[in-house]
Amino acid sequence: MHSRQTEADFYFCKQIIRSRSKSFYYAFSKLPFEKANAVYAIYAFCRIADDCADGNHSQLRKQQLLKQLKRELDLFEKQNEIDKPLWRALRQVFDDYDMEIQPFFDQLTGQAMDADFTMPQTMHELEQYSYYVAGSVGLMLLPVIASKNAADLRAAAIDLGTAMQLTNILRDVGEDFHQKQRIYLPQDELDYFHYAQQELQSGAVTKQFISLWEKLAVRAEHLYDSFLHNISQFDPDSRIPVSLSVQVYRGILDAVRNNGYDCLSKRNYVSKDRMKEISTTISSYS
Numbered sequence: 001m002h003s004r005q006t007e008a009d010f011y012f013c014k015q016i017i018r019s020r021s022k023s024f025y026y027a028f029s030k031l032p033f034e035k036a037n038a039v040y041a042i043y044a045f046c047r048i049a050d051d052c053a054d055g056n057h058s059q060l061r062k063q064q065l066l067k068q069l070k071r072e073l074d075l076f077e078k079q080n081e082i083d084k085p086l087w088r089a090l091r092q093v094f095d096d097y098d099m100e101i102q103p104f105f106d107q108l109t110g111q112a113m114d115a116d117f118t119m120p121q122t123m124h125e126l127e128q129y130s131y132y133v134a135g136s137v138g139l140m141l142l143p144v145i146a147s148k149n150a151a152d153l154r155a156a157a158i159d160l161g162t163a164m165q166l167t168n169i170l171r172d173v174g175e176d177f178h179q180k181q182r183i184y185l186p187q188d189e190l191d192y193f194h195y196a197q198q199e200l201q202s203g204a205v206t207k208q209f210i211s212l213w214e215k216l217a218v219r220a221e222h223l224y225d226s227f228l229h230n231i232s233q234f235d236p237d238s239r240i241p242v243s244l245s246v247q248v249y250r251g252i253l254d255a256v257r258n259n260g261y262d263c264l265s266k267r268n269y270v271s272k273d274r275m276k277e278i279s280t281t282i283s284s285y286s
Contacts, residue, residue, distance in 0.1 A: 006092055010037040012085040013044035020047055023252075026275055027245035031145075032237050038097060038144045041089040046107055046137055048086065053111040054180065062115040070108050077101050097143040098150070106136040120186045123219070126169075127162055129184075134168075135161035145238035156230040163223035164249050166216055171252050173213075174203065174264035185212065203264040210261050217253050224250045240282055247278045 017025045017040050028039045052065035072082055081087035093099060110132025120126040138157030142150040146157075169176070169184040176182045177200055183190075190197070193212040200209075224246055231239055251270040256263050270278075 006088065009085040009089040009092075010040060013037070013040040013089050016040070016047050017043045023248045023270060023275070024245060026279075027241050027248055030241040030244065034096065035144050035238065037089070038093045039141060041086070041093050042137070042140045042144075044086055045090060045104065046140075049107055049111045050114075050133075053115040059115070063112075066108060066112055066115060070105075073101075073104055073108065093144075097147070099143050100139065103136040103139040106132050107140075110134075110136065114182075117180075117182050119183050122186050122188050126166075126184065126186050130162040130165035131158055134165035135159075137161050145242055146234045148235070149233040153230055153233055156227050156233075159223040160227040160246065163220045163227065166220040166223070167249055167252050170213060170216055170220070171256060171263055171268050173200070175267070177201070177264075185216070189215065200264070203262075205261050205264060213256075213261055213263070217256075220253065221250060243282050244279055247282060248275050251275075251278065 014037070017028070021043070024043065028043075029036055031039060049066070049069055052069055053062055055062070055065075057065065072084075072087065075081050076087055076090065079091075081091060110129065113129055113132060120129060135158035138159075138161035139154060142153055142157050146153050173185065176184060183197065183200065189212055193208045193215075195206065195208040195212055199206060228243065228246060231243055234242055248270055251274060252268060255268040255270055259266055259268055262268075
């Protein structure tokens with residue numbers, strides 16, 4: 001039985017995911033209560049790490065914040081964590097599930113790559129980055145949602161995280177460029193499809209841009225399909241929420257398509273009505 005303090009700690013984490021990712025919250029809130037709390041705590045760690053690297057801070061401050069978070073994670077690994085809601089909640093998660101600490105350190109490596117951003121030159125570099133910032137999250141979640149087969153599903157979890165990160169990139173091309181001065185589209189793909197950074201700056205949705213965008217989208221969809229091929233190996237009580245998270249997130253790609261591929265000046269998302277449709281469809285096949 002959790003104490004009131006523990007309940008408050010998980011509520012703190014829940015509020016982070018509820019306010020920062022409606023699609024993830026919609027899907028994972030359908031997990032059993034204890035598992036949902038574990039996901040909220042994991043998400044909160046990743047969001048706090050992301051805020052260190054992407055917040056409105058100077059370059060020096062970003063590095064300082066990430067180093068501080070790593071020091072706190074080092075203490076957590078030694079079971080000497082500081083007295084904060086995040087770490088108390090994560091301690092409960094590590095007590096309840098067969099967790100590994102390395103993916104949490106990998107997540108910080110990925111955020112450090114963002115804080116000291118270098119444009120990827122190849123798809124390989126982009127997917128390597130995607131592992132650190134998102135594939136690592138898949139590995140964090142495995143002990144919670146695939147308690148009996150976690151070791152066999154590592155590749156699938158990395159596929160899912162990579163697909164979701166590619167989706168984020170394809171959704172946020174304009175936002176990343178104009179607000180963060182970052183281009184995640186690989187340089188060699190820009191060259192291959194003859195799409196110049198000047199066109200990106202002007203918001204030109206050309207045939208070349210659409211072809212480039214679709215190449216990455218098809219790769220993401222392949223990874224989603226690869227992941228879903230393994231869904232029967234996840235815990236029975238987690239299959240529907242996990243499938244829902246996949247289908248809602250991949251729905252972002254269709255949202256961009258339906259908006260004429262304008263991810264340069266518009267924010268694309270899956271509507272609440274569409275999320276409900278996906279949920280009903282998945283539940284009917286369960």
